[in-house]
Amino acid sequence: MKIVHFSDPHAGGPAEDLLAYIDKRWVGVFNYNFRRKFRHDMTKLENAVRYILDTKPDVAVCTGDLTSTGQPGEFELVRPILRPLRDSSIPLIYLPGNHDCYVKRPKCVKAVNEMVEYLTRGDYRFGDLPVVREYAGVEFLLLNCSRPSNLLCSWGFVDPRDAEYIVRECGAPRKGPRILVSHYPMIEHHPILRVRHRLFGQQRLLELLRSHQLDLSLCGHVHKPYLEVDDSGRGECCAGSVTRNGSMVEIDYSESENRFLYRTIAL
Numbered sequence: 001m002k003i004v005h006f007s008d009p010h011a012g013g014p015a016e017d018l019l020a021y022i023d024k025r026w027v028g029v030f031n032y033n034f035r036r037k038f039r040h041d042m043t044k045l046e047n048a049v050r051y052i053l054d055t056k057p058d059v060a061v062c063t064g065d066l067t068s069t070g071q072p073g074e075f076e077l078v079r080p081i082l083r084p085l086r087d088s089s090i091p092l093i094y095l096p097g098n099h100d101c102y103v104k105r106p107k108c109v110k111a112v113n114e115m116v117e118y119l120t121r122g123d124y125r126f127g128d129l130p131v132v133r134e135y136a137g138v139e140f141l142l143l144n145c146s147r148p149s150n151l152l153c154s155w156g157f158v159d160p161r162d163a164e165y166i167v168r169e170c171g172a173p174r175k176g177p178r179i180l181v182s183h184y185p186m187i188e189h190h191p192i193l194r195v196r197h198r199l200f201g202q203q204r205l206l207e208l209l210r211s212h213q214l215d216l217s218l219c220g221h222v223h224k225p226y227l228e229v230d231d232s233g234r235g236e237c238c239a240g241s242v243t244r245n246g247s248m249v250e251i252d253y254s255e256s257e258n259r260f261l262y263r264t265i266a267l
Contacts, residue, residue, distance in 0.1 A: 003252075008242065016073050058138075092120060187235075223244050224238075250262070
């Protein structure tokens with residue numbers, strides 16, 4: 001089976017209402033206007049969509065941060081780019097990132113909820129997570145770790161009830177490989193240095209990953225792509241930022257060899 005994995009486009013724009021200047025959005029708007037818009041090229045996301053449509057993988061996976069501050073207008077910037085993929089027959093998994101869930105303002109919450117339903121063609125809602133989906137004999141365990149956090153941090157959190165759900169699913173008889181999909185990396189080698197960007201509460205999921213009850217973790221959040229896998233390709237794959245690096249990851253699972261193979265796609 002073939003998976004194409006991309007992440008973190010970070011579409012951005014101006015503050016869309018006055019309240020944006022008194023909540024966390026002003027941080028994201030400032031960051032976008034003085035840094036991100038010079039580093040992130042949205043034409044790379046267009047190229048990614050064209051590649052996916054041409055190659056027709058078994059599933060496409062987006063691990064979040066479509067936006068910079070989760071404002072409705074930012075989601076509308078990426079909607080027409082992703083529409084051809086959404087309107088195709090290729091299954092699309094989308095897990096929102098912390099920037100998609102930036103603040104608790106009702107219109108921003110509504111925007112991310114609508115985008116989840118739109119991109120998944122109503123297959124699941126944001127509030128349904130965690131859920132399990134199966135494509136081509138591979139189980140995908142979809143986990144939300146993204147919630148609004150404080151002004152200076154981009155923390156993620158694994159809810160204990162969600163962790164218990166994943167543990168129960170991994171205790172069931174296997175149908176094939178199991179892939180955890182989330183915005184945040186499960187593996188963190190520098191918890192002190194990266195304290196502002198950390199995920200909390202993932203210990204039980206890490207144990208499942210290390211014992212191969214979970215075969216693979218697909219994530220974004222960290223903009224530089226990396227692979228931390230063993231000889232069988234099991235471990236963690238971070239796609240990085242599709243618009244900053246101009247790349248995404250193509251993953252092939254070989255049933256005969258029982259291993260995952262990876263290829264970086266330059267866009």
